[in-house]
Amino acid sequence: MFRLGMTGSIGTGKSTTAAMFRAHGVPVHDADAAVREVYAGEAVDPVGKAFPGVISDGKVDRKLLAAQLKAAPERFAELERIVHPLVHAVEQRAIAAAARAGSRLILLDIPLLFETRAERRCDAVLVTVVAPEEQKRRVLARPGMDEALFHAILARQMPMAEKCRHAHAIIDTGSGFEAARHEVAALLRALAAVAT
Secondary structure: OEEEEEEOOOOOOHHHHHHHHHHOOOOEEEHHHHHHHHHOOOOHHHHHHHOOOOEEOOEEOHHHHHHHHHHOHHHHHHHHHHHHHHHHHHHHHHHHHHHHOOOOEEEEEOOOOOOOOHHHHOOEEEEEEOOHHHHHHHHHOOOOOOHHHHHHHHHOOOOHHHHHHHOOEEEEHHHOHHHHHHHHHHHHHHHHOOOO
């Protein structure tokens, strides 16, 4: 099973690119969806004990948790020690299910791939990119987003240029969806020779 890790800064088109892989029949593991899954399951008790008051309706309330982390950002590492192993377990189950289904390739969509050293679990890494002005336009168009929050998110992410230096492949989503689809198809043709 060939594990293609995908990452990119906020607003660079990761979700759109993942959908293009799905359209080619490639199974996609979405790390953000895995976080939502564990926040409604295995993470509830340990996160609730470490961060009292963040559990609502039997789930980790991300807004309540974010408020605590904003007041004490040094506790991000504590949260990550709890959540990352649980999310990794969900990823392993997704890889196993894809292998049982006969897939030779899986796309691991992991926004903080380099920041969490998840690239060590991948056979190759794809980075999505877009021009900074287009990135900012896309992100600020999102509901509830403002410039301060945008910059706070960027501060926690590896700079786009540095991600590109570590990438095996880069897809620029700023040239339009059709161009990106062609890039995805070309990458899949190249991977067909090596994915086992």
